[in-house]
Amino acid sequence: MLNKWNLPSATNRLMKQAALSLTLGLAVSMTVGVTAALAASPPAEAQSSYTAQQVSMLGGKLSVNVPAGFVKDPTPIDPRATALGMTGANYLNKAEKSVLITGQVPLATAVDSDNDETALNGLLTGTALQQRTDYQDYKKLGEKSIVKASGLGLRQLDASFIAGGKPMLATTVAAASGTQSAVVTVITNADNPKGHAALVKTVTGE
Template sequence: MRLFTLRSALLCSALAFGLVACGAQAATETKHPAKSSKTTHTTKPSKAAPAKPVGQKVSMLSGKFVFTLPKDYVKGPMEEIDDKAKAAGVTGALYMNKPARRVVIITETPLPDGQKVTPNDAKTLDNIIAETLVQQQSSYKDFKKLGEKKIVRKGLGLRQLDASGSVDGGNVLSTTITAASGTRTAMVNVISLAKDAKAHTAVVKGVTGSK
């Protein structure tokens, strides 16, 4: 697991910086909208009911950890997972919503030394969260742990770590959800601008299955 955790922490910081930059740009564009010489024509609203958004399914740990992300999240590869990491069995993907205000990073990593654990191994999950906490403390400025939760979802144990911090003066929220089963661990990291706390919580609940 240590093969990839440092890269993951650095990636989180880089993405958080991107979120802050995009948020600032969006605010500027809203404050100073572009002028248009074209005449605006009012269009009557369609009577047809809007189509219900279809989420995209994410499956981890051989189907033991499954959740759905909103449709507007675009999936992309993680360049930080190099050939060495791939050869060691590390997999991952990056999901970003179109306004670029939130990212969801998912990774799966083999347990060290060929370990094999049950779907709710408290010691393994506690160790992962402890390592994650140390990494995030060094990755974010003004880091603050907001809370930690233990969740059991259909027999699979989850750990949730909520934190806040800043990147170049921009405030962000970071929630890490981790699970382990068999010989692999799964980690989901949701990073949002601090002002988007409500939407951040909604995505996290979608991942954990909490109400």
């Protein structure tokens, strides 16, 4: 049976997953430097003047609340990612050793719906592959699906790894709508699981 790309369903799924994995690979690899630097940096005093922010993605379908205390990293996005049409930013809280990474990446083909299983699987496959490659002692801790009231599907991947010589917790939340994908990654020191869970909640709303 052919679909709107005039490809057999199995071939279409493989092509979409491959394209998502390759595109996301660069996006995820951009987090390596900032994560290692955060893990290695000395503790900083909390800055109460840093106010909460909101990041809107996928045309407003996904809103991420960046808590007070996080500062936007002024470092420009890797030119390779910019060339792919990626937009996003890193938000750091050095006092709590946490980083919130937002990225929106164009898709090679439009997704079938706001809860496209193939697209979400591809996004997380790319994330897991790149994190396993870039970090030491990578372990997948869990995965779950969330459907927002709006019908937007989120896929969550929880993992742990070593960055900058220190154990870290990482949660990636992925979504896709139209011709855009959104990936938000939360990384914190492994000794602060409650803080990590609270930060993830600002992304998923769960």
